[in-house]
Amino acid sequence: MEFKVIELEREPIEFDLELPPGSVDFGDEAEQEGNLATSGRAEVIHEHRGPKDIVADIRLRGRYAGRFRVPCARCVESVDLPLGADFDLIFRPIGADAGPSERSITAPETEIGYYQKDSLLLEAVLREQVLLSLPVRTLCKPDCKGLCPRCGQNRNSQACSCEEGSNDPRWEALAGLRGRIKS
């Protein structure tokens, strides 16, 4: 859904959508499961910077909720992740803040972004919001055993024979330490 400044100038636009998977490109970082629900309102806010210097900002307020699958940071298995959040964002025309004296309004409750070519794409905003909300590290379970660094076996489902660790330097160091503690 595209919000055109010229249309928003006439009146704010309310939206309430169910976006099927594929509407927003999340890349490899997250896979959308089922519809992504989003609703809210877009409007133009005129920023009066001077008598003849008026900037048309787009304010986008709303929320989204959806289910996603992201790879576990240790074993790469898909993890179900429900994500949802409210947003309140301001978009300025790109280039509006260019120049030596960068002026900016202070809007503590909002974040500033930029729009190009007189319009803003809701899908691009949602993409950024969802990706920003992803945890830094997702684990399928807190004690995920991960993949064996040697044979690649997922150690949650099956132990592999490498686990004896006879040749693993980390195990040898540990065995040496144990020996010293005992003596």
Ligand SMILES: [Zn+2]
């Ligand atoms: Zn895992």
Ligand SMILES: [Zn+2]
């Ligand atoms: Zn192994």
